Amino acid sequence: MxxxxxxxxxxxxxxxxxxxxxxxxxxxxxxxxxRRPEVSLGTKVATVAGLKVGGQVQFAAPHAGSGSGAVQGLLIHPSAGVYRAVVQACPHQGCPVSFSQAQKEFLCPCHGSAFTQTGALIHGPAQRGLSPFTVTVSKGSIYVR
Ligand code: FES
Structure with a gap:
């Protein structure tokens, strides 16, 4: 060639x-x-602009460990950039806990159980901690699931 x-x-x-x-x-x-499966952010319960440090918001949303219906939850903003949410019912006898910003603890008004800001048991009579929600902050909104 x-x-x-x-x-x-x-x-x-x-x-x-x-x-x-x-x-x-x-x-x-x-x-x-x-395609990656879409990961649900969960239920929008607040906005970053609307929840200042020290603030808390009650909400109702589905919770993975609590059956199929919505449960009452409490979202807190204990310090800058930190958001936590727990199922509000105390595991002792179901009274709704509140968050003490001064003590940085969830407190039960009925019999005095106390929990850390992540829901871990500090002292009873409750025998276990509060069930946490997964909290996601996206584009100025706060979601729980
Ligand atoms: S219901 Fe909360 S300590 Fe009893």
Whole structure:
């Protein structure tokens, strides 16, 4: 084969490989990509602008560990950038707890149980802590699930 025809056929073959491989990648990419499942942020219960440090908000929202219906919850903002939410019913006999910003504890008014701001038991008579919600802050809104 002469040099010039050889170079033409070599170049054409090389271009075919390049375009063929990039086309294959595009096809593979469109079929090979899997959509990530949408992760629900949960129930919007407050806005960052509306809940100042030291503030708290009661809400009703579904909770993963509490059956299918909505349960009463309490969202707190104990310090800058920190948001916590718990199921408000005390695990002792179900009285609604409140949050003491001064003590930085959830307190039960009925029999005196106390819990940390994450819901862990400090002292009873309750035998376990408060059930926490997962809190997510997104685009100025606060969600629980
Ligand atoms: S109901 Fe909360 S300590 Fe008894």
């Amino acid at each position: 002469e040099r010039r025809p050889f170079l033409k056929s070599f170049t054409a073959a090389a271009l075919g490989l390049v375009t063929g491989s990039s086309a294959a990648r595009r096809i593979e990419g469109s079929f090979g990509q899997r």
